[in-house]
Amino acid sequence: MKELEILLNSKQLLGFTATFVFIFGLLFGSFLNVCIYRIPIGKSIVFPPSSCTKCNHQIRWYENIPVFSWIFLGGKCSGCGEKISLIYPVIELLNANLYLFVFLKYGFSWHIFCAFYFVSALVVTGVIDYKTQYVYSKVILPVILLGLLWSWFEPSMGFQNSLLGIGLGAGVLLFVILVFYIVTRKIGMGLGDVYILAAIGAFVGPMKVPLVLLIASLLGILGFFLGKVVFKKKRIAENVTAEDLHTKNEKDLENAIYFGPFLAFAGILVFLLPNEILNKIIFLG
Numbered sequence: 313m314k315e316l317e318i319l320l321n322s323k324q325l326l327g328f329t330a331t332f333v334f335i336f337g338l339l340f341g342s343f344l345n346v347c348i349y350r351i352p353i354g355k356s357i358v359f360p361p362s363s364c365t366k367c368n369h370q371i372r373w374y375e376n377i378p379v380f381s382w383i384f385l386g387g388k389c390s391g392c393g394e395k396i397s398l399i400y401p402v403i404e405l406l407n408a409n410l411y412l413f414v415f416l417k418y419g420f421s422w423h424i425f426c427a428f429y430f431v432s433a434l435v436v437t438g439v440i441d442y443k444t445q446y447v448y449s450k451v452i453l454p455v456i457l458l459g460l461l462w463s464w465f466e467p468s469m470g471f472q473n474s475l476l477g478i479g480l481g482a483g484v485l486l487f488v489i490l491v492f493y494i495v496t497r498k499i500g501m502g503l504g505d506v507y508i509l510a511a512i513g514a515f516v517g518p519m520k521v522p523l524v525l526l527i528a529s530l531l532g533i534l535g536f537f538l539g540k541v542v543f544k545k546k547r548i549a550e551n552v553t554a555e556d557l558h559t560k561n562e563k564d565l566e567n568a569i570y571f572g573p574f575l576a577f578a579g580i581l582v583f584l585l586p587n588e589i590l591n592k593i594i595f596l597g
């Protein structure tokens with residue numbers, strides 16, 4: 313096993329291993345699409361096989377090849393011609409590139425699959441949170457355990473660091489929730505965000521948790537105001553006033569504060585940025 317690991321990391325096989333990782337990322341990215349679509353509606357992610365959401369046309373194996381099938385089908389269902397969202401190939405390519413970056417930074421090892429799960433779970437959690445404002449603990453909580461497993465075998469991290477990262481990640485947000493509750497008597501943030509930062513902490517360690525929080529907060533504030541502007545424009549274009557937004561969902565959308573998706577994004581960024589750049593940022597901060 314160890315010999316194979318060394319071989320797969322050798323210069324001669326670098327291209328081969330990178331290609332393998334990339335294709336694996338594409339295939340797993342295809343599965344992420346299934347998760348993103350099915351988890352919020354409470355459907356099983358393993359059964360039945362994928363079918364068109366409009367005409368129920370069963371997706372054949374050659375219509376299910378990541379990215380290529382989408383291009384080959386012209387972004388349309390072969391049964392009814394319904395448009396297939398560009399999100400599908402984008403998620404597949406995103407996941408493949410993330411795996412490639414994980415490999416390039418940490419090298420190939422058997423525990424790398426824990427890190428693959430980590431970045432994929434953050435993508436799924438971030439997208440679902442953005443779409444539904446809901447964090448699924450069954451997706452994100454396993455990341456904490458996998459982080460401990462990963463750090464045990466990962467010399468650049470270490471088990472103790474991972475434990476401290478989990479503690480700090482969860483602790484900081486629980487503290488924020490507590491203070492917010494004491495001041496306003498309202499719960500300002502869901503436990504979902506606590507899970508996400510704890511999971512990120514398991515993989516980046518305590519030193520980088522503050523950086524993740526800082527990036528996520530800055531993006532969150534930016535996103536909040538940008539979202540308000542976009543929604544207001546859309547409302548004006550559709551001739552709808554703020555008072556016309558009756559359903560809770562519509563109001564929620566315009567006033568939503570997205571933190572989970574930005575946490576997920578910042579976590580992936582900090583996990584994958586080269587250490588030289590990270591050290592510079594932490595040192596400056």
Ligand SMILES: [Zn+2]
Nearest residue numbers: 364367389392
């Ligand atoms: Zn169809």
